[in-house]
Amino acid sequence: MKFIEVTIIIFYILFCILLGIWAQKRISTSDSGVDNYYAAGRNVGTVANSLAILAALGSGGSFMAGPGSVWQLGIPFLTWMTVGSIVGFALASILVARPLRNSRKVTVPEFLNDRYGGNKIIKIAVPIVIILGSGMYLMSQMKAGGLITSYVTGLSYEWGLVVIALVFILYVSMGGMLAVTWTNLLQGSLMILITLSLFTACIIHLPTSWMDFFKESATRNPTLGTVGTTVPIVGYLGAFVTWATAVCITPHLVMRIFTSTDARSAKLSLNISMLIYGILMLGLTFLTAPFIGTFGEAVLQNYASDMWLLLIAESMFGPIMMGIIAAGIMAAVMSSTDSLLLAISSAVAYDLYKGVINPKANQKKTLFMSTVVTWIIGIVVMVLALNPPEYLVVLYTVQ
Amino acid sequence: IPKKDGIFFIGIVVYVVMFFLPWTHEIKILNVSLLAWGGALLFLLAPITGIILTLIDSTDR
Secondary structure (H helix, E strand, O other): OOHHHHHHHHHHHHHHHHHHHHHHHHHHOOOOHHHHHHHHHHOEOHHHHHHHHHHHHOOHHHHHHHHHHHHHHOHHHHHHHHHHHHHHHHHHHHHOHHHHHHOOOOOHHHHHHHHOOOOHHHHHHHHHHHHHHHHHHHHHHHHHHHHHHHHHHOOOHHHHHHHHHHHHHHHHHHHHHHHHHHHHHHHHHHHHHHHHHHHHHHHHOOOOOHHHHHHHHHHHOHHHOOOOOOOOHHHHHHHHHHHHHHHHHOHHHHHHHHOEOOHHHHHHHHHHHHHHHHHHHHHHHHHHHHHHHHHOHHHHOOOOHHHHHHHHHHOOOOHHHHHHHHHHHHHHHHHHHHHHHHHHHHHHHHHHHHHHHOOOOOHHHHHHHHHHHHHHHHHHHHHHHOOOOOOHHHHHHHO | OOHHHHHHHHHHHHHHHHHOOOHHHHOEEOOEEHHHHHHHHHHHHHHHHHHHHHHOOHHHO
């Protein structure tokens, strides 16, 4: 890894930590510290929340593995799988965003507990489900983060994982949702910047017109456009329904609705973020993925399909832009992992500790507990991610 | 559920069913099946419709 790329990554990491320190100062001097820590003070505007949702949804897998997956599994399957999450969010925005935002709660278990009249089972079961479900997702994302950090910095996988994990554990523990929101803003902007730069470079490097180039790619790789070659048709529908119903209810994304200024802003944020995500995914599918065919099978076999996007980028960009792309890919991973870590720590510190174990805990005690729990969970998941169960590989290669 | 939101939901179901009918599998545009183009179009249609429905919804104001 060259000096320029590493310097850009170090600047990005330092900026994230500074945002965490700023958020902590703002929370510690505020009267509504819990609201600030878990819901960013409920005053995140539409544009900021749109970028934050985009960053939390689009993980490293979406950007790194996207074009490679399109080339291997075909456009028909990938489009119907990915569009499921977009449709799910659009429907959630008109069906449930308003009652969620207007409830003035800060976590999903708190909302459900209120909705079902303080049922004791719900009070305990929902946080536990979130801890287990999001914990496995966080572990898989951490592993992806370790691999990407290792690739972009030249460190070993273990040290890459430790570096990226310590950075986001630090700023999440210090600034909670306020830090996550502002770092997600930076990360979302970085993701848009690198993807649009890649699209521009692809257009400049087109050997013929886009239509001829795309048609030739689909001829060279029939899997790209043919239905049913890699996955049966019923699998397309299954993937669509699964993504439409599962992605939009993940707690780390639902928590973003609580941060909106009002219900209208929450609904707009969900749809604007999905529109941006849709445009980025369409570009990666129809403009970037066809370039994979220009390398030839002999070259492609030397790299994992997750790395094919970087192959394309390296053939088009110099060291400064590659440094920004490396930081952008790290941002894509960190923006998902920090939101997941906050969702888990809130389930423990806010829903189980303050909600069940010690309901009389004051603001200072709750915030202290949140910081401690964030560090404990972050370190435990990081250690587990050093040698994760084999089935988790499926999770981090898909999203 | 407000009627216009219900129509949006039903519209998406009809759209998905329509593009999963067998006739879309064999028709190709630029060597890519119509089924894929239907999915790609939904990337833009769903959020744009969601934005329009939010903007015309007076209950949020």
